[in-house]
Amino acid sequence: xxxxxxxxxxxxxxxxxxxxxxxxxxxxxxxxxxxxxxxxxxxxxxxxxxxxxxxxxxxxxxxxxxxxxxxxxxxxxxxxxxxxxxxxxxxxxxxxxx
Amino acid sequence: xxxxxxxxxxxxxxxxxxxxxxxxxxxxxxxxxxxxxxxxxxxxxxxxxxxxxxxxxxxxxxxxxxxxxxxxxxxxxxxxxxxxxxxxxxxxxxxxxxxxxxxxxxxxxxxxxxxxxxxxxxxxxxxxxxxxxxxxxxxxxxxxxxxxxxxxxxxxxxxxxxxxxxxxxxxxxxxxxxxxxxxxxxxxxxxxxxxxxxxxxxxxxxxxxxxxxxxxxxxxxxxxxxxxxxxxxxxxxxxxxxxxxxxxxxxxxxxxxxxxxxxxxxxxxxxxxxxxxxxxxxxxxxxxxxxxxxxxxxxxxxxxxxxxxxxxxxxxxxxxxxxxxxxxxxxxxxxxxxxxxxxxxxxxxxxxxxxxxxxxxxxxxxxxxxxxxxxxxxxxxxxxxxxxxxxxxxxxxxxxxxxxxxxxxxxxxxxxxxxxxxxxxxxxxxxxxxxxxxxxxxxxxxxxxxxxxxxxxxxxxxxxxxxxxxxxxxxxxxxxxxxxxxxxxxxxxxxxxxxxx
Numbered sequence: 001x002x003x004x005x006x007x008x009x010x011x012x013x014x015x016x017x018x019x020x021x022x023x024x025x026x027x028x029x030x031x032x033x034x035x036x037x038x039x040x041x042x043x044x045x046x047x048x049x050x051x052x053x054x055x056x057x058x059x060x061x062x063x064x065x066x067x068x069x070x071x072x073x074x075x076x077x078x079x080x081x082x083x084x085x086x087x088x089x090x091x092x093x094x095x096x097x098x
Numbered sequence: 099x100x101x102x103x104x105x106x107x108x109x110x111x112x113x114x115x116x117x118x119x120x121x122x123x124x125x126x127x128x129x130x131x132x133x134x135x136x137x138x139x140x141x142x143x144x145x146x147x148x149x150x151x152x153x154x155x156x157x158x159x160x161x162x163x164x165x166x167x168x169x170x171x172x173x174x175x176x177x178x179x180x181x182x183x184x185x186x187x188x189x190x191x192x193x194x195x196x197x198x199x200x201x202x203x204x205x206x207x208x209x210x211x212x213x214x215x216x217x218x219x220x221x222x223x224x225x226x227x228x229x230x231x232x233x234x235x236x237x238x239x240x241x242x243x244x245x246x247x248x249x250x251x252x253x254x255x256x257x258x259x260x261x262x263x264x265x266x267x268x269x270x271x272x273x274x275x276x277x278x279x280x281x282x283x284x285x286x287x288x289x290x291x292x293x294x295x296x297x298x299x300x301x302x303x304x305x306x307x308x309x310x311x312x313x314x315x316x317x318x319x320x321x322x323x324x325x326x327x328x329x330x331x332x333x334x335x336x337x338x339x340x341x342x343x344x345x346x347x348x349x350x351x352x353x354x355x356x357x358x359x360x361x362x363x364x365x366x367x368x369x370x371x372x373x374x375x376x377x378x379x380x381x382x383x384x385x386x387x388x389x390x391x392x393x394x395x396x397x398x399x400x401x402x403x404x405x406x407x408x409x410x411x412x413x414x415x416x417x418x419x420x421x422x423x424x425x426x427x428x429x430x431x432x433x434x435x436x437x438x439x440x441x442x443x444x445x446x447x448x449x450x451x452x453x454x455x456x457x458x459x460x461x462x463x464x465x466x467x468x469x470x471x472x473x474x475x476x477x478x479x480x481x482x483x484x485x486x487x488x489x490x491x492x493x494x495x496x497x498x499x500x501x502x503x504x505x506x507x508x509x510x511x512x513x514x515x516x517x518x519x520x521x522x523x524x525x526x527x528x529x530x531x532x533x534x535x536x537x538x539x540x541x542x543x544x545x546x547x548x549x550x551x552x553x554x555x556x557x558x559x560x561x562x563x564x565x566x567x568x569x570x571x572x573x574x575x576x577x578x579x580x581x582x583x584x585x586x587x588x589x590x591x592x593x594x595x596x597x598x599x
Contacts, residue, residue, distance in 0.1 A: 015390055017192055054185060054395030060403040066127050066164035069134025074144040077152060077261070087143040088258035091194040095241065 004033045100378060106281070106349055109321070109356030115283045116329050117276040117348065118318035123269045123298050124237060125168045126305050126312075130265035131236040132159030132202060132399075133474035139310055139538055143260035151265040153198030158398050161186075165267040166209070166402055169234045170412050172269050173210025175297050175419065176229045183403045184209045184518060186234070186396040189591060194259050195238035200475070203270075205393040208233035209402065215297075217289045218421060219282060222435070227290055228274040237266040275329065283319075283352065288345035289383055291315050293340075296420045308339050315344050319351040321359060326483040330355070331365040335379050338372045347372045427451060431460035444472045446482045449489070456489035462496045472512055491516055494523045502583045508532045534583045538590060541574065550574035560595050567591055 006029040012054045020028065074087040083090040104112075130137050133150035149157045175179050187205035189520030198455070213229035233361065240263050245255025271294060279286045295313045299306035306312050320332035338347045351370065358365050369382035418426075428438045431454070441447060446467045453463040467482065475482040495512060498504045504512060504527060527533050548570045549556045558566040567588060574587045592598065 011390075015190075031394055039450065053399055055397065057400070059400045060183070062160065062400050063163035063166065064129075064134065064160040066129050066162050067134065068129055068136050069148070071135050071146055071148050072144070072152075075144060077144040077147050085258055088242070089144070089194070091257050091259060093245070093254040093315050096193060 005029055005037055101354050102185045102378075103350070103353035104356040104360060106353055110354050112323065113321035113330075113352075113356055113359065114324050114326075115279065115348075115352050116320045117273075117279060117283055117287060118332070118513060119271075119276075119287070119290060120316040120318075121271045121294050122314045122316075123236075123271065123294070123304050123306075124312045125165055125267040125269065125303055127162055127164045127168065127267055128591070129162055131162055131165050131234070131267040133265055135265065139305075140263075141262055143262065146262040147264065151197075151261055153196070159396075161402065162267060165234065166404070167412060168267070168301070169209050169232065169269050169284065170404060170409060171301050171416060172271070172298060173213065173232050173304055174409070174413050174416060175301055176210065176213040176215055176232060176271065178210035178213030178229055180404055180409045180578060181207060181209050181211065181402075181574075183207070183401050185401045186399045187393045188396050189235075189391045189393055192239075193393055194257060195241055196264065197239070197261060201238065202396055202399070203235035203393075204233035209404070210560075215290070215293055216421065217286060217293050219285055219289055220439070223282075225279065225282075225286055225289075227276055228276045230272045231330065232271045234267055235268045235269050235270055237263050239264040256389070278316060280300075283318065284345045284349040287348040288341050291344045292341050293421070296417060300417055300420050302417075308341065310587045311339060314339055317344060317347055317351070319348055319355060320365070321352065321355045330359070331367050333365065333368055333379075334368050335370040335372050336382065340374075343372060343374055346377050347379065350377060354379070391499065431458070431464070433464065437464065440468060444468060444482065446472065449483050449487075453489040453492050457493045458496055459491070463492065466492045466496070470510060474517070481514060486517060487513070491523060496516060498523060498527070502530055502534060503527070504534055505580070505583065507580065508534070532581070534581055538586075541587060541590055542594070544574045544577040544582070545570070545587065547577060548592075549594070555594065559591070559597060562597070565590070 006025050009025050009029045009032060010020070013025070078084040078089065080088065081089050113133050127137050129135060130151060133148055135148045135151055136146045138146055150159055150497040159504045184204060184207040186202050187207075188204045189205070190200045192199055208231040210232040211230065214231070215227050215229060217225045217227055219225060223452055239259050239261040242258045242260075243254035243256075244258060273290075275289075276283075276286070291313070295308065298313070304354075308314075316339055317335045318332045319335070320330040322328065322330045333351055335347045335572040336352060338344050355365055366381075366384055368384045370379035371382050372379050422440075424442065424447070431438075431450075433441065441450060441464060444467070449471075450460075450467050451461045453467070454460055458466070467508045471485060471487050472482050475485045476511060478485060491513070495504075495509050498512075499506060499509050508527075511530065512523050512526045512532060515521075515530055516523055520526045520529055551573060555566050555569050559570070570591050571584055571587050574591075575582055575584060
């Protein structure tokens with residue numbers, strides 16, 4: 001079994017700001033362990049000659065020229081916001097300031 | 099609550115400081131790092147944004163080629179190696195300054211690494227600072243905390259967010275631990291940040307205005323007892339955004355750490371907030387599991403693979419490094435160490451260079467900028483270069499002085515006239531009637547009068563006591579209200595009296 005336990009899931013849930021019940025934690029710990037195991041089988045398939053990759057397509061240097069494109073108006077930018085004030089997004093005060 | 103501190107001297111007696119810096123440089127590209135929205139400071143809120151900057155579902159980032167080029171330039175200027183291949187990563191955290199809930203940054207594969215910068219302190223001592231890495235990332239939006247005590251997050255009821263800055267290209271430059279600076283640590287801190295700012299400005303890749311946040315510094319400080327190799331626990335003072343503040347913040351943290359260690363308590367690894375008004379720091383927050391950023395490779399971006407040809411092309415376009423340029427100019431101009439340092443500290447290096455290019459000698463250029471212009475700029479509370487004196491004006495003025503049309507005192511008055519908008523130096527001389535009296539007629543009359551007024555002096559000169567001539571010259575200068583060329587007056591007097599000097 002993969003090394004992912006209930007505490008790991010609880011930690012991840014806290015980091016991801018997801019509230020999970022005890023029941024859900026138990027279930028997810030089991031499911032995630034299976035998933036991690038499945039992904040692990042890739043390392044068996046890849047031999048030493050296969051470099052690790054983070055992207056499935058063998059592309060590099062996909063760049064954009066530094067030319068100004070379209071922008072939103074403040075009104076458009078804020079159109080989906082739950083709340084706004086003075087052309088800015090209004091959010092609850094967040095105390096754990098970095 | 100203010101923290102206990104030791105005097106800096108006592109702290110230095112007992113402990114050895116180790117520094118580290120993270121300097122964020124905002125690039126001055128036209129557009130953002132991953133979107134084509136404009137990178138412009140000071141516009142109306144949320145107008146320089148599009149769907150990528152707002153982190154809308156399904157959008158894809160595309161890397162700005164110029165930002166990559168600028169990053170390579172910075173890496174090269176910091177004597178770094180440029181990665182053969184590098185990639186972006188997601189730094190995951192929840193805070194409203196980033197609408198995506200992650201910052202796109204570089205983690206295990208920075209574009210530049212293993213560099214160094216030789217920092218020259220004020221007395222000429224050179225100190226090498228090793229650069230760990232310089233990596234590409236994006237800036238966050240700007241929060242304004244409202245309600246409660248204004249501007250402070252503590253007690254704020256809500257925050258307003260402007261995403262114009264979100265996605266602006268940043269290069270973060272990280273040093274290796276800096277050891278051995280001793281009591282010069284605060285000075286070195288300031289000089290290092292100044293050098294980085296100067297370099298990115300000289301490269302033309304950033305506006306480099308610290309007051310606008312184009313260059314921002316996080317300063318790490320730790321102390322260890324003398325002779326111990328292992329580092330102490332560090333604090334990280336965030337957003338120290340002026341050169342003076344960098345120096346003060348490092349000094350303060352050294353004094354605070356020393357007091358903590360003296361009391362037998364451990365230093366807490368935490369972020370500190372710098373307060374310019376009191377020149378102190380206060381506790382931010384301690385490292386916690388919220389600092390688990392769960393970095394992983396950004397799946398929406400492909401690797402950046404700078405070919406060696408591209409890197410060399412870029413290297414070939416780099417301007418002369420500021421420190422080397424200073425060395426060259428000092429030698430070319432023949433200034434003494436002190437003269438040159440004064441020129442650098444007065445911030446008129448560029449101006450003097452331009453003035454020399456325009457045709458003045460090095461000593462004339464220095465005399466004008468240091469003797470006349472720097473003082474006027476100080477009185478007007480502007481930078482000398484912004485006073486409105488052009489190299490052409492100085493060249494014209496110095497030519498007039500050399501030709502004997504005006505003397506030094508008049509030249510200073512002519513400069514005032516030019517700055518007051520009265521026209522070119524020639525026009526000011528004309529309008530103010532400042533020209534030295536060069537027609538010998540009026541001079542001879544004045545000389546006759548002066549000799550007649552002081553017959554005894556005239557006799558002395560005739561008798562060979564040429565040094566007595568000053569009294570006659572003075573009389574003539576007085577009679578012509580300073581508008582005569584003293585050298586010419588002297589010649590005419592001697593001629594008149596038939597004396598050869």
